[in-house]
Amino acid sequence: MNYEAGNPIVVQSDKTVLLEVNNPLYAEARDFLARFAELDKSPEYVHTYRITPLSLWNAAAAGMTAEEIIAGLDRLAKYPVPDNVRVDIVDAISRYGRLKLVRGEDGRSLLLVSDDPVLIVEVSRHKRMKPYILRRVDPLTLEVDPSRRGHIKQALVRIGYPAEDLAGYVEGTPLEIHLRDVTLEGKPFRLRHYQEEAINVFWAGGSARGGSGVIVMPCGAGKTIVGMGVMEKVQANTLILATSIVAARQWKRELVDKTTLREDQIGEYSGQKKEIRPVTIATYQVLTTRKRGTKGKGLPLEEEFPHFAIFNENDWGLIIYDEVHLLPAPVFRITAEIQARRRLGLTATLVREDGLESDVFSLIGPKKYDVPWKDLEREGWIAPAVCYEIRTQMPDDWRMLYATAERREKYRIAATNPVKMRVLDYLVEHHKGDRVLIIGMYLDQLEKVATLFNAPLITGKTKVREREKLFEQFRRGEISLLVLSKVGNFSIDLPEANVAIQISGTFGSRQEEAQRLGRILRPKSDGSQAYFYTIVTRDTVDQQYSANRQLFLTEQGYEYHILYDEELPEALTQK
Numbered sequence: 417m418n419y420e421a422g423n424p425i426v427v428q429s430d431k432t433v434l435l436e437v438n439n440p441l442y443a444e445a446r447d448f449l450a451r452f453a454e455l456d457k458s459p460e461y462v463h464t465y466r467i468t469p470l471s472l473w474n475a476a477a478a479g480m481t482a483e484e485i486i487a488g489l490d491r492l493a494k495y496p497v498p499d500n501v502r503v504d505i506v507d508a509i510s511r512y513g514r515l516k517l518v519r520g521e522d523g524r525s526l527l528l529v530s531d532d533p534v535l536i537v538e539v540s541r542h543k544r545m546k547p548y549i550l551r552r553v554d555p556l557t558l559e560v561d562p563s564r565r566g567h568i569k570q571a572l573v574r575i576g577y578p579a580e581d582l583a584g585y586v587e588g589t590p591l592e593i594h595l596r597d598v599t600l601e602g603k604p605f606r607l608r609h610y611q612e613e614a615i616n617v618f619w620a621g622g623s624a625r626g627g628s629g630v631i632v633m634p635c636g637a638g639k640t641i642v643g644m645g646v647m648e649k650v651q652a653n654t655l656i657l658a659t660s661i662v663a664a665r666q667w668k669r670e671l672v673d674k675t676t677l678r679e680d681q682i683g684e685y686s687g688q689k690k691e692i693r694p695v696t697i698a699t700y701q702v703l704t705t706r707k708r709g710t711k712g713k714g715l716p717l718e719e720e721f722p723h724f725a726i727f728n729e730n731d732w733g734l735i736i737y738d739e740v741h742l743l744p745a746p747v748f749r750i751t752a753e754i755q756a757r758r759r760l761g762l763t764a765t766l767v768r769e770d771g772l773e774s775d776v777f778s779l780i781g782p783k784k785y786d787v788p789w790k791d792l793e794r795e796g797w798i799a800p801a802v803c804y805e806i807r808t809q810m811p812d813d814w815r816m817l818y819a820t821a822e823r824r825e826k827y828r829i830a831a832t833n834p835v836k837m838r839v840l841d842y843l844v845e846h847h848k849g850d851r852v853l854i855i856g857m858y859l860d861q862l863e864k865v866a867t868l869f870n871a872p873l874i875t876g877k878t879k880v881r882e883r884e885k886l887f888e889q890f891r892r893g894e895i896s897l898l899v900l901s902k903v904g905n906f907s908i909d910l911p912e913a914n915v916a917i918q919i920s921g922t923f924g925s926r927q928e929e930a931q932r933l934g935r936i937l938r939p940k941s942d943g944s945q946a947y948f949y950t951i952v953t954r955d956t957v958d959q960q961y962s963a964n965r966q967l968f969l970t971e972q973g974y975e976y977h978i979l980y981d982e983e984l985p986e987a988l989t990q991k
Contacts, residue, residue, distance in 0.1 A: 419495055427489055429498040432456070433465040443973065445492045447788055450971050451475055452485050458970040467501070469508045470774055473578050476512040477629070477782030485509070513580035515539065515572060517565065526562035526583055527553065535577070544571040566752030569778040578778065585627040585758045588652030588733020591694045594676045595648055605674055607645060608797060611638055614785040615645035618760065628781030630740060630761035634789045635934020636798045639762040640670050643736050646760050652733020655726065656697040657747070659739050661686045661880045664697040666909050667738070671695065685726055688880070692729050704744045717750055724750050734758045740780055741768050741927050748772065751779045765930045765968050790973035798937040799914070800945040803974050805962060807954035808835040808981040818956060830958035831920035832861045836951045837868065839981050843917055843949055844869060844897065851890065851912045852897045855904045855932055856920040865919070866899045875901040905931040911938035917949040921965060929965040
C-alpha cells in the first residue's frame with residue numbers, strides 16, 4: 417500500500433482516528449470519516465474520531481461496505497492501518513443483518529433467521545434473548561414472540577448482532593395524500609434533489625423494507641418536507657410526534673400549504689386540544705404526562721402514561737418522530753411495542769446526550785440518509801454561516817465567587833458573567849439592521865437582556881398565542897430582535913433570522929449547538945451569510961463546555977473563530 421507522509425489521518429489500534437486540520441485533504445477526510453465514525457475531540461490542529469460498532473452499523477444500513485471504508489482509510493492514512501482495525505471493521509459491518517426478522521408462512525408468527533446455524537445456537541442461549549424465544553423451528557430458524565419485536569431488536573443490538581427487520585408493516589387506514597405543484601400561497605413547489613433522495617432511500621424496497629429509519633439533515637434543509645414526501649409514499653393515516661405546540665402548528669400549516677390534505681383532516685393532540693384525525697400531530701409533552709401516583713409502580717405503560725392510548729386509537733400506517741434526538745425515554749418504551757407500524761425519525765443530529773443512540777437505531781430504525789451540512793451550503797440550500805466564540809474576562813469579585821463555589825454552581829456563575837452584557841451590547845449594535853436572536857438558559861439573565869434592549873422575551877411560560885404573534889411580527893420585520901430561552905432551540909420557523917447569539921446553554925450539549933445554529937440557516941433572499949456567536953467566560957467550565965458543544969458542528973465543517981472581548985471591535989471589522 418502506498419502510504420504518504422502528507423496524508424491527513426492516522427488510524428490507531430484502539431480504533432481512534434487522528435485527523436490533521438491543516439492539511440489540503442482535511443475536508444475530504446472529514447466528510448469521509450463522518451459517514452462511519454464519531455467525532456470525539458476537536459482542538460485546533462488534530463481532531464480525534466472513534467470507530468464504534470454503532471457508527472459502523474449505521475454506515476452499513478446506509479449502504480457503506482467494509483471494503484469501501486478500508487479502501488478510504490488506506491488512501492488517506494499516513495501509516496498502515498492496523499490489522500486489528502481492519503478485522504474489526506469487517507466483523508462489525510458483517511454483523512449487521514446476519515440475523516433477520518421475517519414473518520412465518522401464516523403471516524402472524526415472527527421468525528428470527530440466519531444462514532449460520534452456530535449463530536442461531538449462540539443467540540438462542542443468550543440470557544438477553546431467552547425471554548423472547550418460543551421455540552427452535554430448525555437449525556437456521558427461531559420462532560420469537562411477535563408482541564416483543566422491538567424488545568428483541570434492542571436485545572440483539574446489545575448482544576452485538578443487529579437484526580435486519582423484514583417482518584413487514586401494517587398498511588394502516590388508507591389516506592390519499594399528494595404533494596402540490598403549487599402551494600396554497602400560489603408559489604411553485606417541488607422537492608429538492610436531496611429531499612427526493614432521502615424519501616426514496618427510506619422507501620427503498622417498498623412495503624417490505626421501506627418502513628423504518630432516520631433521516632439526518634440540517635435545520636432549514638426541509639426535514640418537514642421529507643416527512644410529507646414519505647407520507648405521500650405510504651398513503652395512510654399518520655401520527656406525527658412534535659416537540660411543542662408551536663412545532664405541531666407549523667407542521668399543520670406546512671401540510672395544508674404543500675399537500676392535498678384539508679385542514680379538517682389534521683388534528684392536534686396537545687395540552688390544549690385532543691383531536692384524533694387521519695393525520696394527528698401530538699406533542700412529546702402531552703404523551704409523557706404521567707398519571708398522578710403511578711411513577712415507579714411497574715404499571716402497564718397505558719396506565720402510567722394514559723395518553724399513550726393514542727398509538728392504538730387509530731390504525732396508523734406511519735409514525736413520524738420529529739427531532740428524534742430529543743425523543744423522551746418513555747416514548748422509546750411504547751415504540752418497542754409498535755414495531756409493526758412504519759416509523760420515520762427526522763433530526764439534524766443523531767447525537768443524544770443521554771447515550772440512547774442505540775435505542776434510536778433499534779426502535780426507530782438505522783440512519784438511512786445523511787447529507788453533509790457544507791454540501792447543502794455550497795449548493796445554496798442553506799445559508800453560509802460564520803461562527804465565532806468570544807471569550808470574556810470575569811470581574812475580580814465574580815472570579816472569587818467562582819473560585820469558592822461548589823462544582824454544580826460554577827457553570828451558572830461563569831455563564832451569567834456580567835461582562836457578557838457589554839459584549840452583547842456591542843454585537844447587537846454591530847448587527848443593527850439584521851434580524852437577531854439572543855438565546856440562553858437562565859431566566860434572570862434573559863430578563864436583564866430583554867430589559868437592556870427593550871425586546872420581547874419568549875420562555876416556556878409564554879402563552880402559545882403570544883409566541884406565535886411575536887414570531888409572526890419577527891417574520892414581517894416589525895420586530896428585529898427576540899430573546900429566547902431553550903424554547904428557541906428547535907422547531908421555530910424564522911427564515912429571516914440571520915444572527916444568533918448564545919449567552920448560556922445546557923452545559924456541553926452538542927445537539928443544542930446544532931439546533932441553535934440551525935435557527936439561522938434558512939437561505940436568505942439576498943444570498944447573505946449568517947452569523948453565529950457564542951459568548952463564553954474564559955478559563956472556566958463555560959469555556960470547557962463550549963469546546964464540547966462545538967464538536968458536532970466541527971464535524972460538519974464549521975470553523976469557530978476565537979476572539980477575545982478586548983479585541984472585539986477591531987477583529988470583527990477585519991473579518
